[in-house]
Amino acid sequence: EAGVAQSPRYKIIEKRQSVAFWCNPISGHATLYWYQQILGQGPKLLIQFQNNGVVDDSQLPKDRFSAERLKGVDSTLKIQPAKLEDSAVYLCASSLIAGDTEAFFGQGTRLTVV
Amino acid sequence: GENVEQHPSTLSVQEGDSAVIKCTYSDSASNYFPWYKQELGKRPQLIIDIRSNVGEKKDQRIAVTLNKTAKHFSLHITETQPEDSAVYFCAAVGGFQKLVFGTGTRLLVSP
Secondary structure, three states: OOOOOOEEEEEEEOOOOEEEEEEOOOOOOOOOEEEOOOOOOOEEEEEEEEOOEEOOOOOOOOEEEEEEEEHOOEEEEOOOOHHHHHHHHEEEEEOOOOOOOOOOOOOOOOEEEO | OOOOEOOEEEEEOOOOOOOEEEEEOOOOOOOOEEEEEOOOOOOOEEEEEEOOOOOOOEEEOEEEEEEEEOOOOEEEOOOHHHHHHHHEEEEEEEEHHHHHEEOOOEEEEEE
């Protein structure tokens, strides 16, 4: 089966600019996760969707980050405006059943804010 | 919410030795505990998982144990090989089915 697709793979922007990341989960997977992974740290959950509803976004900096999952399939994560500390790899993952089956990760988007 | 702590942060072993990585979690309702391996520049990939109704699970050289009373779970790798060198993350699924990761353990296996 096809894996989780993410784009772009790399992005370099200046601080205060905006950026968007796209994720296409594995077909049929109801749960979609966005994680932020800063170099040398574990993935930090930003937002978790169940179909097109938000399960948890408690660690999403809502003053600058937003995410949506239209029609319960693809998802977009946006940062506006970006800060230097947003430099990280943004990982999208999906699972068939939330919390009970393997979460498959995409390749990630490496964001550098200069 | 769920909080997962992981130790040690780095672990160096000689090829053929065993490696043990330990995690604790805070949410007593957590019921699913996966372990992921992440090689440099690559995505995390599941290597083994355990559910709360099981105390131990083994897959070739890898085993995971779970102590629900103490809220501990551990990864055991026997007969380590250089290709086991990577960062390993434990994770737990707590309330609202949130998948929360530990901070990671960098394992280095020297030939």
